[in-house]
Amino acid sequence: MSEPTTTHVSERECDVVVRARRLVAEDVVELTFGLEDDEELPAWTPGAHVDLMLAPDLLRQYSLCGSPNDRTYQVAVLRAPDSRGGSMAVHELPEGARVRIRGPRNNFPLVRAQRYIFIAGGIGITPMLPMIEEAIASGAEWSLHYGGRSRSSMAYLERLAAYGDRVHVVPQDEAGLLDLGSILGSPDDSTRVYCCGPEPLLAAVEALCSAWPPGSLHLERFAAKDVVREGADQPFEAVLQRRGVTVTVGADESLFDAVRAAGVSVLGSCLEGICGTCETGVLEGDVDHRDSVLDAEEQEAMDTMMICVSRCRGERLVLDL
């Protein structure tokens, strides 16, 4: 029997003020945010992003492109037409405007390596700016391949010019598309590839990196956080692999309860997807994660789930029970 909620886990939110705005390319504005009283903002590492909360159901994510040492946050916003005007609204924020932010969070952390290949398309350059500083400080070798429509559309070219010939700027109207086949032609296990940009670039890089050792490629997709659940819960099957038992989970019961009702002893405690006690290995199937424990990478990997709150996206899960 579930107890009433006694624990609530959420991400940090702050009200910040736009301290500065400046145009850094055609259609790209750099915004600098600080806390009203100049208190410290939450610390972050390269690859991190924040949500700008423009309205209760209108969030936009932006990579932090300044330095983790700054007392302010910096983001660069591309004015792009989108159905609800989110990025337009952010682009227009004047100096002195107040906005609520959530996070930061980081699904794109820079992992220690001897060598990095940074591949950026358009506004995807933003998370890589602090990554480059970090790579230099850690003594790693690195190169940046930066594609975009034209020089005037590509932000931060002057800042990147300071790094010399490790940076390859490839505007499409001058040099065509990035030669990914050549950039990624030599897989090796001491190199990490970081890529951020439009979907076609990500897809192409992903395809070429299938020849690389697993775990070499790190991608950032600016996918909106999915919170809305359409429709009622569906029943599904859960195969308990080790016991050779199949359990039907009804639409109105949790996987945890169904497993226990089948006589299988599983540990659970908070029953709210918070404490991690009921974490169970997943062998097959698409998990509908509803917990507050796993991060985006872990959720995507679908190796594990919190059976007290999470369910199945399809019809069947195979669990390590």
Next chain:
Amino acid sequence: MSSHTHSPARRVSNVPHEAWYAAALSTEVGSTPLARRVLGQRVVLFRTSTGQAVALTDRCVHAPVALSEGRVQGDEIIAPYSGFRYDASGTCTSVPSQERVPYGARVHAYPVHEDGSFIWVWPGEPALAALRRPPSTEWLRDPAWTTFGDQVETRASIRLMQDNFADITHVTHVDPEIAPPALGDGPPPPLEVQVSETSVSFWREYPPAPMPAWQSLVMELPAWRRLPQREEGEFVSPGLWVDRWTVDLEDGRSARWIFTHALTPVSENSTRHVWRVSRDFSPSPAVDGTVTPLFTRYYQRVRHLLEDMQRIVDEDGPVFEVRVAADAAGSQVRRIMDRLVADEVGVRD
């Protein structure tokens, strides 16, 4: 230039190295060298003639002697036995037996940040230190706050200690006299936990409850008085916890406590713990006299319990442990610590 540096080896494996840790109090370091271990590494701390704090690897490049057994002269430290001299950058500047200093002779110099209370050192890649702000503890130097405390080496891993600070529901059981009655009155109020990429904070709001007798006494309030109270905790960075307790005095004012914990791993199973108790009311020494022994005793009890826990883990090994909803903040802290370590080591998924 190439260097024959004793580069600090990674001796404590489950703790982030790319972080600031308090190696000493500002008042512990002067022209007398101080030996400390930080993440298992031998560190010597001293000040140059201008008062600048320096942290070097505590081992001479010529012989396995501790620089901390030597002496400071001017802006340099002189190793015992070998007589090699090192400056604040760790460079060997002279040796007794020849004109020429051996090429590249130097010891590792740790980035140092001094904030007036602590000397923070960075045990990781030195160039990365400039890219991470050291944690701030400005209330420890603010005259509006009265502070006392102590430090002790606890034979328990920093991970066990962090589990301890992430959840205060044990306080009633460890020390009923010091514990606020609010903590013991049945199931606790809802726990709010907020996370960001590298930090966790949590809090609970308690409905009006009496204070423990000692607190009523020092706040000069009648013992029967019931006041709303608030518990807060914050995992600021791997080396710093800040907990708070606030009493609402109902006339718009509040009486606040801040509990500062600087944690520095000495080894895998031992941690230097600096604890400070600060209050923004009743600054008199008489109040210090009343509360200091209470907190000293409390932290001693916690230390003994943590050392017992470490002993059991050392003897019998770790086992799966049942967690409860109150562990929500601690679970998030563990995840952040594990992720920071994995990123540093470059673990492949």
